[in-house]
Each structure stands twice: as C-alpha cells, then as structure tokens.
Amino acid sequence: MELTKEYLDEQRDCIQRNFHGYKINASDPVTLLRLNNIIGFYNIFSYGSAKTLSVGSGGFEPNFTHAGFACDVDEISYTLLKSLGWPGVFFTCSCDRIPWPDKYFSVAVCSEVIEHLPTIEIVRATFLELNRVSEHWLVSTPTRDVQEPTHKFIFTLEELQQLTAGLDAMIEQQGLFFYIHNGKRKIFS
Numbered sequence: 001m002e003l004t005k006e007y008l009d010e011q012r013d014c015i016q017r018n019f020h021g022y023k024i025n026a027s028d029p030v031t032l033l034r035l036n037n038i039i040g041f042y043n044i045f046s047y048g049s050a051k052t053l054s055v056g057s058g059g060f061e062p063n064f065t066h067a068g069f070a071c072d073v074d075e076i077s078y079t080l081l082k083s084l085g086w087p088g089v090f091f092t093c094s095c096d097r098i099p100w101p102d103k104y105f106s107v108a109v110c111s112e113v114i115e116h117l118p119t120i121e122i123v124r125a126t127f128l129e130l131n132r133v134s135e136h137w138l139v140s141t142p143t144r145d146v147q148e149p150t151h152k153f154i155f156t157l158e159e160l161q162q163l164t165a166g167l168d169a170m171i172e173q174q175g176l177f178f179y180i181h182n183g184k185r186k187i188f189s
Contacts, residue, residue: 003073003094007118012074014116014150019059019080034140034177038065038109041187045136046107053105053134055095055126056113062086069105071098096125098133108134115141115151123153124163131167131182138181143173 042065046052050068054061057070059080069089070081078090093099095113108130114123130137145154155163160171160180172179172186181187 008074010150011072011116012076014148015058015072015074015076015080030176033175034111035061035064037174037177037179038111038138038140041109041136041138041181042067042107044187051104051106053098053100053108055098055108055110055130056116057081057090060084061111062088065109067109071095096122096129098129100133102132103135105134106136108137109139110137111140112142114139115148115153115155118152120153120163127164127167127169127180136182138179140177140179143176143178 038061042052052067052069054065054067054070057067057072057077059077061067062070063081063084063086067088069091070077070086071091071093072078073092073094075092078092081088081090091099095110095117110126110130114126117123117126127139130139141155141160143154145151155178157171157173157178160178164171164180168182168184169180170183170186172181179187
C-alpha cells in the first residue's frame, strides 16, 4: 500500500496513544487475554525460535510477547519499543509488502491492524502476505466498534471468510476478538 502522509500521521498518532495507554491497558482483562492468546500462539508454533514477527507492532506488543522481529509503518514504534528495552530487529514497511523471503518466519502475528487499513483490497493482500512470509500466522481484530477513530472496518465472520478464501484459514471468536489463523485445528477454544 502507498504510505501517504495522511495515513502515516494517523497511524503515528494511534501508535503513540496506544503506547501511552499501555500501563492502563496492561491491567485490563480484555487486553491481557488478547496478549496472552498471542503468546500462546507463538509458543505453539515457534518451538523456541527467534523467527517470530509482529506485523503492525505498535510500541509495546513485541516487548510483551517476546517477538524477535517487528515491523510497522512508522519508526515511532521502534523508538517506543527501544524505550522498553526490546532487543529485537525492527523494520519499517507496509503490512501488505513485508521485505523478507517466502516462509522466512516460523510465526507472524498481526494483531489489531486490519481494521486500520484503508481498503478491503489491502486487507486481503495482508492475509496473502502473512501466508507468504510465515509458516504459521495469526490475525486478530475486534468483533465490535471500540470507538477508535482510526478504525476503518468492523468485520463480520462472513467478511473474514471471504477475505481468507483459499488460504485454508480458521476463524475463531473468543471474547471481543476474532482470531484468524492458518491451521487445521482450533487453538483458543
């Protein structure tokens, strides 16, 4: 996707707001459940590997989940991650164009990102790109409107099924989130 100034400004603001709200969110049961689900997914499929990628990482998630690699659309994510002491590898890119070879990562997680993307075509391209760069991938997205001004979409189960057509994806709902992953078995229920 073209990272326009308007889109980058919007996402930079979102990244900073979420980072500054992290201390409050860190004690929120909904946030903790989502982050612990991501950790569980990494643990199931990474087998202790450092080749774990957080896509659209924001400023705190890779530090909490111990992802070895992270990418986001703005360097502000890396600055914030470094302030927490995160030791991983960071790169700037769009989630639909990840500059790594096919199946480079054992696991890629894209948590609460697709609802921010500007078009449905870019959402579909993001699923395809995650499938390309990783052996196992997970996408999470809210099941309802959370009053976040940068959200462009609230997805239904049917829409997620259409967006993942042909990817052998499983869609699970747990609490207030959909978890979409490439796998033959349920992981959260």
